Amino acid sequence: MSDILHIEALEFGRGTSLCQPVSLSVPGSGLIILSGRNGTGKSTLLKTIAGLIPALSGTITIKGTRLPSNAQASSFRTAFKTFNKLSHQLAYVNTDRVKEDYIKVQDLILFGRFPYLNQPHTEKDLQLLDEAVNLLGIAAIRNKYLNTISDGEWQKANIARALVQDTPVIVMDEPSAFLDYPSKVQLFKDLRTIADQKNKLIIVSTHDMDLANRHGTAFWQIENHQLSISETPFDLNS
Amino acid sequence: MQSRHLLILLFCLIALALTAIFLLPFPAGFGPWSSESDLTIVYQFRLPAVVTAICCGMALAVSGHILQQLFKNTLAGPYILGVSSGASLMVALVIISTSALPFISRSFSIPLAGFVGASAILFLILMVSARFGYGAIILLFGVIIGQLTGALQNLLSYLANPNDLKYFTLWSMGSFNSTIDMDLMVFGCTLAGGLIWAFSLMPSLSVMVLGDEVSQSLGVNTRLVAFQLLACTGLLTGIATAYCGPIAFIGMAIPNMVKILFKTANFKHLLLANALLGACMALISQMISSVDIASVNIPVNVSTAIIGGPFVIYILFRNRN
Numbered sequence: 001m002s003d004i005l006h007i008e009a010l011e012f013g014r015g016t017s018l019c020q021p022v023s024l025s026v027p028g029s030g031l032i033i034l035s036g037r038n039g040t041g042k043s044t045l046l047k048t049i050a051g052l053i054p055a056l057s058g059t060i061t062i063k064g065t066r067l068p069s070n071a072q073a074s075s076f077r078t079a080f081k082t083f084n085k086l087s088h089q090l091a092y093v094n095t096d097r098v099k100e101d102y103i104k105v106q107d108l109i110l111f112g113r114f115p116y117l118n119q120p121h122t123e124k125d126l127q128l129l130d131e132a133v134n135l136l137g138i139a140a141i142r143n144k145y146l147n148t149i150s151d152g153e154w155q156k157a158n159i160a161r162a163l164v165q166d167t168p169v170i171v172m173d174e175p176s177a178f179l180d181y182p183s184k185v186q187l188f189k190d191l192r193t194i195a196d197q198k199n200k201l202i203i204v205s206t207h208d209m210d211l212a213n214r215h216g217t218a219f220w221q222i223e224n225h226q227l228s229i230s231e232t233p234f235d236l237n238s
Numbered sequence: 239m240q241s242r243h244l245l246i247l248l249f250c251l252i253a254l255a256l257t258a259i260f261l262l263p264f265p266a267g268f269g270p271w272s273s274e275s276d277l278t279i280v281y282q283f284r285l286p287a288v289v290t291a292i293c294c295g296m297a298l299a300v301s302g303h304i305l306q307q308l309f310k311n312t313l314a315g316p317y318i319l320g321v322s323s324g325a326s327l328m329v330a331l332v333i334i335s336t337s338a339l340p341f342i343s344r345s346f347s348i349p350l351a352g353f354v355g356a357s358a359i360l361f362l363i364l365m366v367s368a369r370f371g372y373g374a375i376i377l378l379f380g381v382i383i384g385q386l387t388g389a390l391q392n393l394l395s396y397l398a399n400p401n402d403l404k405y406f407t408l409w410s411m412g413s414f415n416s417t418i419d420m421d422l423m424v425f426g427c428t429l430a431g432g433l434i435w436a437f438s439l440m441p442s443l444s445v446m447v448l449g450d451e452v453s454q455s456l457g458v459n460t461r462l463v464a465f466q467l468l469a470c471t472g473l474l475t476g477i478a479t480a481y482c483g484p485i486a487f488i489g490m491a492i493p494n495m496v497k498i499l500f501k502t503a504n505f506k507h508l509l510l511a512n513a514l515l516g517a518c519m520a521l522i523s524q525m526i527s528s529v530d531i532a533s534v535n536i537p538v539n540v541s542t543a544i545i546g547g548p549f550v551i552y553i554l555f556r557n558r559n
């Protein structure tokens with residue numbers, strides 16, 4: 001059970017299963033690229049792994065923490081315990097843009113320290129903030145308000161927020177969706193750097209296969225209700 | 239950064255104190271108060287009104303802040319949820335039935351009716367939100383409930399005799415003058431409880447800016463937090479409406495003003511600032527209302543509209559730019 005992510009006979013979906021039962025084990029860090037056509041269930045799979053949607057059947061274990069089953073997840077108390085525990089194991093990034101004119105980029109990033117409940121923030125919080133900001137090259141905008149930054153900068157700030165959460169696993173749902181080409185190139189480079197340097201497991205869903213294939217360490221693809229796993233990129237033309 | 243906030247909070251506190259001091263001796267002139275009657279006016283009438291205004295302003299501004307954040311809508315407020323209109327309907331019912339049953343005391347039954355009406359609507363909203371979540375749908379539900387209770391109120395007004403109609407109309411214009419000793423105790427304690435409850439939920443509410451999914455992944459149980467916030471809002475709005483009538487604009491204008499002034503993601507500071515500025519606005523409204531203009535006192539709801547209305551219009555167009 002030393003695997004960072006262990007999935008057994010997992011069926012996922014909202015009500016009806018989207019895919020044949022999935023069983024897999026990921027032993028350690030890396031950058032996993034999840035691909036598949038629209039509507040095949042990439043987002044649903046990621047949300048299920050992140051504990052946001054209960055699994056229909058089967059089990060997911062992240063660093064020894066087992067996610068609750070469908071029946072357990074419906075109670076307030078179990079939900080609370082799970083969110084609380086899981087927030088130390090897994091960070092989740094989506095593309096929803098927040099444009100508030102009273103929240104700064106560094107406030108957003110420090111929201112990532114919420115699971116550790118430090119008020120006011122400790123030395124370690126601020127150190128992690130500095131590290132993340134420098135790693136993603138957004139030190140110049142850390143004092144800007146969220147309504148004044150570009151989509152690319154938002155995405156980076158959002159990833160920095162997941163970094164300071166200091167979890168072994170990060171799940172990202174199409175982080176490259178609204179970026180221009182140079183930003184996409186930079187994003188996948190950064191993700192690989194983070195996975196290697198920080199020893200994290202990053203699972204990313206994307207449609208930018210040419211870029212993702214260059215930097216990924218493992219590849220998942222959902223096709224015909226089947227999740228296939230490969231060490232090498234899937235052939236784009238097949 | 240922190241010291242700037244403290245400075246602004248201190249400024250609010252001073253403004254609050256000045257307003258209160260200015261308001262207290264208003265009818266008697268500035269001291270020294272020599273005559274018995276001056277002291278009576280200050281202690282029996284002005285002081286309770288000032289304390290009531292402070293409590294009411296705090297409750298409504300904090301409720302508005304919570305609702306605007308929860309529903310992610312800068313124009314939300316205690317009015318929108320239909321809580322105030324639920325209270326109004328119950329009060330209208332009580333006024334009509336007490337004129338038929340004269341042995342029931344109005345000074346006791348009207349606050350109670352206001353509280354029961356607000357709680358009933360709140361309970362309904364909690365039931366709906368437990369089933370359908372707390373997005374825009376709850377806001378719309380609140381608006382529709384407001385329309386429904388408004389229609390029933392119209393029916394009651396139509397059936398009421400002229401005396402009752404006038405009484406109810408006056409109540410619905412709001413007043414900080416109708417509380418006595420015991421009311422102040424109940425109001426103050428409920429307010430303190432509600433504010434502490436809200437204060438403890440502020441860190442979670444600040445994270446919920448990021449949406450349900452991300453805040454859940456950060457360890458926030460969004461459903462439970464939203465449920466508690468709605469209950470807390472209902473308590474604060476309910477008690478304020480019960481004692482002061484449905485006061486408009488404080489809950490909508492103040493949270494926006496605070497956000498513009500403070501520009502911070504620290505929601506505990508925002509809550510304190512809301513409480514203080516809300517109290518200031520209520521006191522200023524009370525001040526305007528206690529000035530004789532051609533031997534007429536303007537009702538509180540008219541004063542809050544005069545202060546708050548233009549500001550809310552400014553916010554509306556500011557957001558469209």
